[in-house]
Amino acid sequence: MAKHDDELEELRRIADGVPEGAPHAPAGRSRRGPKPSGRVSMATVAARAGVSGQTVSRVVNDSPRVDPATRERVEAAMAELGYRPHRAARALRTGRSMTIGVVAQTLATVGNSALLQAVAQSAEARGYALAVVTLGAAGRIGDAFDRLHDQGVDGAIVLNEASALARDADPAGLALVVVDAPADPRFTVIGTDHAAGARIATAHLLDRGAATVHHLAGPADSFAAAERERGWREELAARGARIPAPLRGDWSAGSGHALGGALAADPDVTAVFAANDQMALGVLRAFADAGRRIPEDVAVLGFDDIADAAQFRPPLTTIRQDFAALGERAVRILIDRVEGQDVSDPALLVPTLVARASA
Numbered sequence: 001m002a003k004h005d006d007e008l009e010e011l012r013r014i015a016d017g018v019p020e021g022a023p024h025a026p027a028g029r030s031r032r033g034p035k036p037s038g039r040v041s042m043a044t045v046a047a048r049a050g051v052s053g054q055t056v057s058r059v060v061n062d063s064p065r066v067d068p069a070t071r072e073r074v075e076a077a078m079a080e081l082g083y084r085p086h087r088a089a090r091a092l093r094t095g096r097s098m099t100i101g102v103v104a105q106t107l108a109t110v111g112n113s114a115l116l117q118a119v120a121q122s123a124e125a126r127g128y129a130l131a132v133v134t135l136g137a138a139g140r141i142g143d144a145f146d147r148l149h150d151q152g153v154d155g156a157i158v159l160n161e162a163s164a165l166a167r168d169a170d171p172a173g174l175a176l177v178v179v180d181a182p183a184d185p186r187f188t189v190i191g192t193d194h195a196a197g198a199r200i201a202t203a204h205l206l207d208r209g210a211a212t213v214h215h216l217a218g219p220a221d222s223f224a225a226a227e228r229e230r231g232w233r234e235e236l237a238a239r240g241a242r243i244p245a246p247l248r249g250d251w252s253a254g255s256g257h258a259l260g261g262a263l264a265a266d267p268d269v270t271a272v273f274a275a276n277d278q279m280a281l282g283v284l285r286a287f288a289d290a291g292r293r294i295p296e297d298v299a300v301l302g303f304d305d306i307a308d309a310a311q312f313r314p315p316l317t318t319i320r321q322d323f324a325a326l327g328e329r330a331v332r333i334l335i336d337r338v339e340g341q342d343v344s345d346p347a348l349l350v351p352t353l354v355a356r357a358s359a
Contacts, residue, residue: 040083049077060127099129100334101148101156101174103141106134109251110278110306111224111321112159115179118327119157126335128154145174154338157330158187160224175337177330180224183345188337190329193348194224194303197319198231200353201273201301204317206239208299208359210271215246216259216283218275228275228303249279256282264290270298271359277302277309277318284312284358299359303351314357321351 042056049056051074058066059074066074077083100123104112116132123130131151133144141158148156155175176187183189205213215232218225229246236243247262249255256279263269264287274280280302287298294300294314302309305320326349336343 040081042083045074045077045081045083048081049074098127099131099151099153100331100338101151101153102130102132102159103144103148103156104132104134104159106136107132109160111251111276111304111323114304114306114323115159115327118324119331120327121324122328122331126331128331128335149174155334157334160222175334177334177337179326179330180227182223188333188343189345190326190333191348192224192321192326193350194227195231195234196348197303197321197351198228198273199235200351201303201319202232202235203239204353204355205271205273205299205301205359206235206241208271210299212236212241212244213271213273214244214263214269216256216263216272216274216279217246217248218251218279220248225275232273249275249282251276251278253278253282253285255279257286258282260284260286261289263287264292264298272298272300274300274302277304277306277312277316280316280318280358281312284314284316294358301359305354309354310356312358317356317359318354319351320354322349325349 042053042060046053046056049070051070055066055070056074057063059071059078102116102119104116107113107116120130131148131153133147135141135144145156153174155177158176158178158181160180178184178187178189180191180194181189202213213232213236215229217229220226232246233243247259249259256274259279260272260283263272263283272280272283274283280300283300284294287294287300292298300316302316302318303321305318309316309318329346329349333343333346
């Protein structure tokens with residue numbers, strides 16, 4: 001117990017910015033130097049910046065009680081020395097673990113992978129670590145929340161395909177930001193305006209002279225897929241165009257190729273809007289297999305603007321989601337909720353058309 005108490009006291013001293021070598025309280029206890037660990041200490045940063053350890057502690061903990069010039073000097077010293085805040089000590093001071101959770105149905109989809117990368121970068125910039133749980137491993141979203149509670153996270157971000165399940169689970173006081181979901185009073189919802197993006201895509205294909213636009217939709221249980229299908233329907237209806245029955249894929253290029261074969265066999269199909277870029281890739285191959293030229297015979301348009309979209313043959317015209325902005329917004333709003341600030345559901349991010357050679 002004595003060793004445990006000493007370790008806790010050392011953490012508290014670090015959190016409070018007590019310089020290394022200062023006597024331990026209460027007076028009379030034996031003096032104990034820090035164990036060598038290879039870490040840069042607050043005291044070293046303080047000496048380099050010419051400030052007190054308390055000032056360094058305030059900078060680390062984002063205290064407003066530091067003037068901008070001093071904060072800049074301390075942050076420069078941290079960067080120069082490679083200082084990394086002691087997470088356990090910071091947790092003692094703030095009462096927070098400085099860890100946020102991420103819940104995803106799967107990380108196999110390009111969209112979820114891109115969004116997770118954006119969340120990770122934004123969290124790191126704010127000094128937070130990540131704990132990631134996929135529903136394939138957790139089983140149910142309630143189990144995912146329980147696992148995150150056990151890990152002591154400060155809050156969690158629920159990605160895309162898991163968003164529908166969030167409505168059926170009790171977050172049990174866990175602060176949540178949910179990406180792409182209907183409004184819910186229990187958590188903050190952010191996302192892309194998928195319906196607006198689909199309207200932009202459909203209008204672009206109609207403006208190129210197509211009589212109608214066929215749609216390769218995403219999974220039936222996906223909120224984003226449903227919104228993209230809604231936008232496609234609304235734009236066709238607004239323009240007085242026929243609304244063909246959509247085909248439904250599973251986001252994969254394989255499903256796009258399989259369903260694209262049926263589209264390629266119909267000579268009346270001259271424009272296809274695929275609900276994501278991977279399925280669009282499969283559609284491009286299906287039309288090439290059938291000897292139909294892109295874009296001369298058929299225009300094909302995707303959604304997401306994944307990193308390789310410009311490398312498709314032909315380069316894919318698509319709707320760009322700003323995953324970096326979405327991830328930054330999710331992290332910023334979650335931390336605001338954790339810190340007790342008022343948060344309202346922000347406006348959806350409107351995607352943009354990226355015109356290339358396929359449509």
